[in-house]
Amino acid sequence: MFKNILVPLHLDYIDNHEKLFAGALEVLNNEDGKLSLLYVNENRTHGSVYPILDDENEKHYNHDAFIELKKIAKKHSLPEDKVTFNIRDGSAHREILEEARRIKADAIVMMATKPGLGSYFISSTSERVMRHAACSVFVIRLTDYQ
DSSP: OBSEEEEEEOTTOGGGHHHHHHHHHHHBOTTTOEEEEEEEEOGGGSTTTGGGOOHHHHHHHHHHHHHHHHHHHHHTTOOGGGEEEEEEESOHHHHHHHHHHHHTOSEEEEEEOOOOGGGGTSOOHHHHHHHHOSSEEEEEEOSOOO
């Protein structure tokens, strides 16, 4: 069982959160374990979006994301005393790895979708995290496909 689990979330894939949290709670030490929910704001990493986002807009965007993380935790009945929230700006895989180092995570539980042709040339976020993480990484396949 793990005591300090980082759970990166994508706010757009709400249908997948239930299975993601079930996996995280399954490996969490119930006595003194904690979950750190992370949302990575990648807006400024995409050159086409950057010019329309000033610092004030970005602040509001991150505040809204923080509120959404709290709503998601409540919706899925995550124990309030075991959950923390964080928003980071940047590239998803880099920020996930940096946050895991910062909080001294002993596990990362994250979702992955069906691999496509593009992932053979450009690594997916979960693949990059698995390759470089200093802790255990659990990747939960969330999309049903045949």
